[in-house]
Amino acid sequence: MYKQLVKVAELSPGAVLAEKVFNFEQEVLLKKGTELTKNHLGLLARYGIDVVYIYHRIQETEAKGWIRKKVNSAIDLPLQKVVVDSKIDQRVRKLVDEVVSFAESRRGLLSYLHRLKSLENDIVLHSVNVTVFSLIIGCKLGYGEERLKNLALGSFLHDIGKSLVGPQILNQSSKLTSVEFTKVQKHTVYGYRILEEQLNINELAARVAYYHHERGDGSGYPDGIRAKFVDEFSRIVAIADVFDAMTNHRTYRAKIKLREVIEYLYVAISQNKLDQELTKIFLDCLLPYPVGTKVKLSIGCEAIVTKVDRNAKMRPVVELTNLYGLNKKVELDLSKQLHICIEEVIN
Ligand SMILES: [Fe+2]
Numbered sequence: 001m002y003k004q005l006v007k008v009a010e011l012s013p014g015a016v017l018a019e020k021v022f023n024f025e026q027e028v029l030l031k032k033g034t035e036l037t038k039n040h041l042g043l044l045a046r047y048g049i050d051v052v053y054i055y056h057r058i059q060e061t062e063a064k065g066w067i068r069k070k071v072n073s074a075i076d077l078p079l080q081k082v083v084v085d086s087k088i089d090q091r092v093r094k095l096v097d098e099v100v101s102f103a104e105s106r107r108g109l110l111s112y113l114h115r116l117k118s119l120e121n122d123i124v125l126h127s128v129n130v131t132v133f134s135l136i137i138g139c140k141l142g143y144g145e146e147r148l149k150n151l152a153l154g155s156f157l158h159d160i161g162k163s164l165v166g167p168q169i170l171n172q173s174s175k176l177t178s179v180e181f182t183k184v185q186k187h188t189v190y191g192y193r194i195l196e197e198q199l200n201i202n203e204l205a206a207r208v209a210y211y212h213h214e215r216g217d218g219s220g221y222p223d224g225i226r227a228k229f230v231d232e233f234s235r236i237v238a239i240a241d242v243f244d245a246m247t248n249h250r251t252y253r254a255k256i257k258l259r260e261v262i263e264y265l266y267v268a269i270s271q272n273k274l275d276q277e278l279t280k281i282f283l284d285c286l287l288p289y290p291v292g293t294k295v296k297l298s299i300g301c302e303a304i305v306t307k308v309d310r311n312a313k314m315r316p317v318v319e320l321t322n323l324y325g326l327n328k329k330v331e332l333d334l335s336k337q338l339h340i341c342i343e344e345v346i347n
Pocket residue numbers: 158159187212213
């Protein structure tokens with residue numbers, strides 16, 4: 001058994017407090033070891049106490065197997081969306097592997113990750129994507145091994161606080177009310193508390209959990225501070241987070257076309273929401289037409305991207321589709337057929 005921060009609203013009678021609970025005057029309201037009754041839960045709610053530490057037990061082996069499997073199946077997808085050399089590719093895979101090993105070895109951490117399982121927007125897949133994109137920016141910035149490891153940890157755990165927000169709100173497909181949105185915003189503070197106060201994980205990683213929703217113009221949360229007060233890791237993770245959230249399907253909206261996301265990132269730079277230099281480094285790595293993209297060509301045909309030469313990322317190899325009933329494959333290498341170009345991406 002070990003302690004875990006849990007929302008009072010989600011507790012049932014019988015849970016055991018793993019830490020004392022204080023009232024506003026710093027007097028002990030409930031002692032460590034108290035087995036909570038219905039009355040105790042009412043008391044905590046009346047005092048406005050949002051979260052408490054309780055003793056928790058999970059099936060360690062089940063949780064370990066689950067997270068490793070998830071990460072292994074997720075790692076290829078974000079790497080197909082970017083252009084990086086094989087050295088960076090291998091380095092990123094190794095760092096993701098190391099961060100998973102670390103998460104598996106920290107008992108308390110694993111249980112928080114396991115709680116994310118009930119959420120429809122897959123936070124673990126999202127975290128793998130954000131880690132890959134963040135590490136690519138870190139590699140391009142020439143970070144050393146130690147710094148990259150800390151960035152991997154911060155990006156992989158950036159949304160860990162969502163484990164305390166609860167599935168009712170996070171799985172909601174309708175637009176959130178302002179009260180609900182305030183509750184979602186709290187995942188930044190919860191994340192910091194889990195990583196820094198409870199698990200004593202590297203301060204740099206905890207800061208990412210806290211600051212990754214701050215924006216350069218002060219329009220972000222939880223504090224609404226400007227970029228110059230936010231550390232570089234958090235500014236990197238903010239870019240990776242926005243990009244991944246927009247390119248993937250969420251319960252509240254469909255995914256957005258890559259080209260539109262790229263345009264959005266340029267707008268975000270011009271409005272001083274995202275860090276200009278870091279976003280440009282990331283934009284430079286993006287593949288506008290990854291394998292599988294359906295496109296319309298300037299000669300009027302539709303086609304599907306089948307191969308991308310990373311040195312000619314605007315001119316991939318495509319296979320023509322809808323060839324008026326012709327039952328054979330026609331491939332075009334657009335890097336050689338310079339008179340033909342891609343006009344648009346088809347949804
Ligand atoms: Fe977040």
